[in-house]
Amino acid sequence: MEQPSAYLERLRPAGGKRSSKRDLIVNVFLRQEGHLSADDLVEIIKKEDQKISRATVYRTLQWMVDAEIARKVDFGEGRFRFEHAYRHPRHFHLICKTCNRSFEFLSSDIEVLIDEVAAARQFATSQSVLQIYGTCDECKTGREPTDSAATTELLFARDALRIAIATERSGMAFYARAASMTRDARGRRVFKRLADEEREHLTRLEARYKELLAEDSQLEARPTFLFFKGAANGLFAAGAEKLAKGVDAKQALMIGIKCERGSHKFFKRYGERFEDSEGKQIFLEFADEEREHLELLIREYRALAKRPGSKRTAARRPSRRSRRASA
Ligand SMILES: [Zn+2]
Ligand SMILES: [Zn+2]
Secondary structure, three states, rough: OHHHHHHHHHOOOOOOOOOHHHHHHHHHHHHOOOOHHHHHHHHHHHOOOOOOOHHHHHHHHHHHHHHOEEEEEEEEOOEEEEEEEEOOOOEEEEOOOOOOEEEEEHHHHHHHHHHHHHHHHOOOOOOOOOEEEOOOOOHHHHOOOOOOOOOOHHHHHHHHHHHHHHHHHHHHHHHHHHHHHOOOOHHHHHHHHHHHHHHHHHHHHHHHHHHHOOOOOOOOHHHOOOOOOOOOOHHHHHHHHHHHHOOHHHHHHHHHHHHHHHHHHHHHHHHHHHHOOOHHHHHHHHHHHHHHHHHHHHHHHHHHOOOOHHHHHHHHHHHHHHHHHHH
8 A cells, every 4th residue: 555655755746845844744634534624733733843833734734735635625614624635535525513523425326427417518527516414323313423533545445345245246146046057068167167256256355354344343333435326236136137037058148248347347437436545446456357257258158159059069068077077
């Protein structure tokens, strides 16, 4: 994972000279989660170094906004707040009018809609802000607020992994089913191989998920950050349903191709939209794996289409398989 210092080096604007005061302010700011007012930051900085003036903090905040290290957010309180942009994807906010806390979430469905509206109106979007005002669950119920130690990046990675795992699981079920019902031996082997691969990927993703949970004991229970109306696992579930109707190897391959293509597109499209973060990486890596599966299925589909009399092959292959199995 990139270190904040490397990130700062990369973002330093041309001609931006080193200033130890500025570096201190930036480093302190990057350690904060949530949405700070300039005065909040002044207070925190004063604890670190009494000699840094309010004006210096204000100036540095503006510099960070210009360098895209910080984002300015306006929650309608008559003053701006600032959040860091380091491995912190753009997001929307739920804002509680009772306790003034804000909660972040991301919905690619909403982003896609905004793009659609803007495109229909030939509007060049530079920034879109979505803020939902109301009363948070804790204020409503009087429940103890959960500590907000989790970083958005961690929540984002957790949700990206959950989506990838769910997709992997339904993909595995799809291929296992396709393998069990395909009579063509070669088709069956392909499906078995893919089911095995999905199982292996699943094991890897689950290990990564466990590692993530080790970073924060309450991570599982924290509210959802990343929302999708229809994630890619729905594709495989629909594919499995189609298999149940009884299909031959060619049709099964075609259904698999459709599922993998949809899944690849989903993870690539959204992965590319996210800003640099572990969640983005998870999406893009997953998109690559799905593309490999897609290519394999297409190759098999073509080979099968070319094969003359696939019935004969189907009859011969199982005996070879059973010989190998008994060897
Ligand atoms: Zn509240
Ligand atoms: Zn925020």
